[in-house]
Amino acid sequence: MTGELSATTPVARGLGSPAAPTDPAARRRRRALPPSLVVGAALVGLVALVGLVSLVWTPYALDDTGTGARLAGPSAAHWGGTDRLGRDLLSQLMTGAGNALVVAVASMLVAGALGVAVGVLAGATRRWVDVTLLSAVDLLIAFPTLLLAMLIVTVRGASLSSAVWAIGISGSAVIARVTRVNVARVLREDYVTAAHAAGTGWWGTVLRHVVPNVWPTLLVQLMLLGGGAVLAEASLSYLGLGAPPPNASWGRLLHEAQSTMLVQPWGAILPGVAIVVTVLGLNLLGDGIRERTDPNLRGDR
Numbered sequence: 558m559t560g561e562l563s564a565t566t567p568v569a570r571g572l573g574s575p576a577a578p579t580d581p582a583a584r585r586r587r588r589a590l591p592p593s594l595v596v597g598a599a600l601v602g603l604v605a606l607v608g609l610v611s612l613v614w615t616p617y618a619l620d621d622t623g624t625g626a627r628l629a630g631p632s633a634a635h636w637g638g639t640d641r642l643g644r645d646l647l648s649q650l651m652t653g654a655g656n657a658l659v660v661a662v663a664s665m666l667v668a669g670a671l672g673v674a675v676g677v678l679a680g681a682t683r684r685w686v687d688v689t690l691l692s693a694v695d696l697l698i699a700f701p702t703l704l705l706a707m708l709i710v711t712v713r714g715a716s717l718s719s720a721v722w723a724i725g726i727s728g729s730a731v732i733a734r735v736t737r738v739n740v741a742r743v744l745r746e747d748y749v750t751a752a753h754a755a756g757t758g759w760w761g762t763v764l765r766h767v768v769p770n771v772w773p774t775l776l777v778q779l780m781l782l783g784g785g786a787v788l789a790e791a792s793l794s795y796l797g798l799g800a801p802p803p804n805a806s807w808g809r810l811l812h813e814a815q816s817t818m819l820v821q822p823w824g825a826i827l828p829g830v831a832i833v834v835t836v837l838g839l840n841l842l843g844d845g846i847r848e849r850t851d852p853n854l855r856g857d858r
Contacts, residue, residue, distance in 0.1 A: 594845020
């Protein structure tokens with residue numbers, strides 16, 4: 558009896574041994590951060606840091622036109638050069654970073670609040686409410702974002718808040734559509750049916766089951782919306798519909814540098830690079846969040 562046990566014990570142990578090396582590897586894969594998440598967070602963090610620093614310090618005041626020669630190139634006194642009025646470009650770029658992130662974050666909040674509310678109502682209420690809300694959402698999606706933003710800004714006047722509301726309302730349509738699809742999917746799950754059978758109310762179901770299952774997808778969409786918000790704000794400012802001076806805007810810097818690019822190209826290069834870096838960072842951050850939260854992309858089994 559003892560010999561039989563001793564002979565079979567290694568075999569029994571060997572059956573479980575192949576799983577041991579794979580478990581730590583799977584855990585490492587789950588803990589490893591996607592490169593896109595790291596790079597995106599670094600780029601967005603850099604822009605955010607510059608924007609925060611601009612709240613307390615910039616090399617020169619935004620309206621100081623006597624800091625140097627007009628259309629001067631980068632120098633020890635002006636690292637980014639000066640514009641056609643002799644103002645320091647680096648100071649304007651730093652302030653523009655803060656304004657761009659304010660518009661991006663505020664637009665995400667507006668779009669998230671409106672879109673989630675409409676999406677939950679469409680996916681969890683009566684059929685006629687669903688059809689009515691989705692018709693309005695489809696109409697809003699079909700309307701060009703920039704054109705809608707221009708209409709809202711024209712009615713409310715050019716300001717930072719007008720740009721936020723315009724971009725947020727336009728982006729809420731996509732958030733509403735994504736929310737509605739995910740809410741309808743979650744409500745068909747067996748555990749939601751069991752929760753209803755146990756006496757859980759409508760709000761309890763939404764807060765306990767729907768929101769936790771929907772937020773990763775919404776967070777990705779909101780990051781992408783933030784990148785679009787930066788582009789939309791720059792476009793509005795370029796067209797003269799953004800926040801008026803003394804608010805600095807990368808789009809207005811591009812517009813002002815358009816006629817002097819051959820003399821002082823840095824006036825257009827620097828804000829253009831800033832826009833690209835910010836939008837790229839937000840998009841990479843969204844892709845990284847998707848890879849981190851999606852088990853199929855993360856490599857879980």
